[in-house]
Every structure is written in structure tokens, then in C-alpha cells.
Amino acid sequence: MIATESLSKRFPRVTALDRLSVDVGPGVTGLVGANGAGKSTLIKILLGLSPATEGRAEVLGLDVATKGGAIRERVGYMPEHDCLPPDVSATEFVVHMARMSGLPPAAARERTADTLRHVGLYEERYRPIGGYSTGMKQRVKLAQALVHDPQLVFLDEPTNGLDPVGRDEMLGLIRRVHTDFGISVLVTSHLLGELERTCDHVVVVDGGKLLRSSSTRDFTQTTTTLAIEVTDTDEHPDGTSAVRDALLERGVTTHDCSGLPGAGHILLLTAEGEQTYDLVRDVVAGLGLGLVRMEQRRHQIAEVFKDSDEQRKEAIGHGG
Numbered sequence: 668m669i670a671t672e673s674l675s676k677r678f679p680r681v682t683a684l685d686r687l688s689v690d691v692g693p694g695v696t697g698l699v700g701a702n703g704a705g706k707s708t709l710i711k712i713l714l715g716l717s718p719a720t721e722g723r724a725e726v727l728g729l730d731v732a733t734k735g736g737a738i739r740e741r742v743g744y745m746p747e748h749d750c751l752p753p754d755v756s757a758t759e760f761v762v763h764m765a766r767m768s769g770l771p772p773a774a775a776r777e778r779t780a781d782t783l784r785h786v787g788l789y790e791e792r793y794r795p796i797g798g799y800s801t802g803m804k805q806r807v808k809l810a811q812a813l814v815h816d817p818q819l820v821f822l823d824e825p826t827n828g829l830d831p832v833g834r835d836e837m838l839g840l841i842r843r844v845h846t847d848f849g850i851s852v853l854v855t856s857h858l859l860g861e862l863e864r865t866c867d868h869v870v871v872v873d874g875g876k877l878l879r880s881s882s883t884r885d886f887t888q889t890t891t892t893l894a895i896e897v898t899d900t901d902e903h904p905d906g907t908s909a910v911r912d913a914l915l916e917r918g919v920t921t922h923d924c925s926g927l928p929g930a931g932h933i934l935l936l937t938a939e940g941e942q943t944y945d946l947v948r949d950v951v952a953g954l955g956l957g958l959v960r961m962e963q964r965r966h967q968i969a970e971v972f973k974d975s976d977e978q979r980k981e982a983i984g985h986g987g
């Protein structure tokens with residue numbers, strides 16, 4: 668769907684993209700990076716709206732440097748910032764955008780009604796957009812990106828400004844854009860966790876460089892780290908410490924998890940196979956405590972950033 672090769676974009680004072688080479692296939696792909704990582708710049712280059720300084724890119728097999736118009740016919744775009752006219756209704760606006768994409772009047776009206784129904788705005792479709800909530804405005808932006816039945820859509824920070832419920836609804840809608848219509852999606856976010864459930868594939872950029880590109884499953888694969896949580900009793904008012912000491916007596920050390928949420932109530936240790944599970948069970952039972960939780964931890968996408976931060980700090984440390 669998308670292929671870039673050593674793509675760079677330099678502004679006078681900042682390098683927004685730095686020799687980025689990445690391939691994106693069909694499905695829902697998350698483009699994750701902190702603010703300023705270069706996500707919007709990449710989207711504008713892929714739409715043929717902004718020229719790259721160096722390198723090349725193709726979208727649906729079309730060269731972005733020469734085929735911008737053909738790309739924009741086949742690709743939908745939901746921009747990050749609010750860009751909606753307040754005085755017209757969702758129907759008027761989306762019909763207008765459909766007409767701009769070349770649909771005849773009757774088809775534009777029909778597609779608009781279908782698309783507004785899909786994004787959950789059918790009831791309010793004749794009200795002026797100026798009176799809409801942030802969530803409703805985001806849905807209008809999504810509808811105009813979908814109305815011309817594109818093969819691929821670029822969604823730039825679609826969950827921006829939404830509360831947790833609105834965010835979940837938007838992420839569900841995005842997933843359905845692919846499952847119900849077969850449209851592939853490239854969705855950007857600076858919130859790492861939210862894309863784990865929505866995307867098949869995740870591309871992480873930082874400072875305009877590619878940090879990692881892999882399937883979400885690979886990102887969140889199970890680790891060999893076991894997380895354990897136990898109850899306290901009168902005899903052992905700090906059950907966690909009692910288990911830690913008892914494990915140490917049997918030669919098993921637990922990891923320092925002071926920086927993690929729930930630290931103080933959770934023990935982390937490396938599983939060496941089935942015997943580790945048996946040992947933990949026997950130790951907890953031997954102390955008369957209850958085992959609340961014993962599970963394998965999963966990687967989180969956030970850890971990619973933590974690793975790169977650590978590498979950067981290390982590099983700075985070595986440098987001076």
C-alpha cells in the first residue's frame with residue numbers, strides 16, 4: 668500500500684523526516700510517535716501535497732512526486748486540525764466533498780447518507796456543524812475522508828480532544844472502516860496504548876527516524892516475566908515481602924519493579940519453565956497467603972520508546 672525509501676524532509680531549522688524507509692501493507696496500521704515526530708509531514712508527502720527533500724515514496728504503486736492527483740482520487744484524508752465550516756450541515760459539507768472527488772450529484776447524496784450513517788451521525792445530519800461536539804466534528808471529518816470510497820485512508824490523530832468513551836468509539840469505528848468496507852487505514856497517534864487494540868501493524872517514528880515497524884502481535888508478545896500478586900494476612904501483613912524473602916531463600920530473585928504501577932503489591936520474576944509456577948504456588952500456599960494473580964507479562968508498545976530513551980541516554984553518557 669505504502670513504500671518509502673530513505674525519505675527525508677528538511678525544513679530550514681528542523682529535519683522532520685530523516686531517511687525513513689518503511690513498507691505498509693493492507694489492514695489497519697498505526698503510525699505512532701510523540702508530537703513533532705514527523706507523522707503529519709509524512710502524510711502530506713504521501714498525499715503529494717508537500718515535496719520530499721530526498722528519497723522516494725509510493726502509495727498504491729503511484730509515485731508521490733508525480734502522481735499526487737491520482738493518489739488523492741484513491742486515498743481519503745482526515746486532517747488533524749479542525750477545518751470544518753460552522754454554518755453548513757454535515758450533509759451539505761460531505762456532499763460537497765463527494766462532488767469535489769468527482770461523484771455525480773445523486774451518487775454523492777447517496778454515499779453521503781451511507782457514510783454519515785456509518786459514523787453514527789445520521790440523526791444530526793441536517794444540523795449546522797458549528798453546534799456539534801468535538802466527537803461529532805471528528806466523525807464529520809472521518810465521513811468526508813470515506814465518502815468517495817477510497818482504497819486507503821490517512822487518519823491524522825482522529826482521537827484528539829476526545830474523552831475516553833469518545834476515543835473508544837472512534838477506535839471501534841476505525842476498525843470497522845477496514846472490516847466492513849475493506850478500506851485500509853493508516854492512523855496516527857501520540858498515545859501509544861490505544862493503537863494496540865486497533866491496529867494489525869504498528870510503525871513507530873521518533874525524531875523523523877524509524878524506530879520499529881512490526882505486527883502488533885510481535886510488539887505485545889508475551890515475555891518470560893511472571894507478575895505475581897498475593898493477599899496479606901495477620902501473620903504476614905506484607906504478603907509481598909514475605910513471598911519475596913521465601914523465594915530468595917530458595918534461590919529465586921525477583922526483579923526491581925519500583926517504577927511500575929502497582930509497585931509494592933506486585934512481584935516480577937523470570938519464569939524458567941513449569942517449575943517456576945509450581946514453586947510460586949507452593950511458596951504462597953506455605954505462607955498461608957492467597958494468590959490473587961500469577962500471569963505472564965506482555966510487552967507494551969510504550970516499551971519501544973523506553974528502550975530508545977535508554978539507548979539515547981547511554982549514547983550521551985558514553986559521549987561525555
Ligand SMILES: Nc1ncnc2c1ncn2[C@@H]1O[C@H](COP(=O)(O)OP(=O)(O)OP(=O)(O)O)[C@@H](O)[C@H]1O
Nearest residue numbers: 678681682683700701702703704705706707708709
Ligand atoms: N511547514 C513547516 N515549516 C517548518 N517546520 C515544520 C513545518 N511542518 C512541520 N514542521 C516541523 O517538523 C517537525 C515534525 O512535525 P510534524 O507535524 O510532522 O509532527 P507530528 O509527528 O505530526 O506531530 P504533531 O502531532 O504535533 O503534529 C516538527 O518539529 C515541526 O515543528
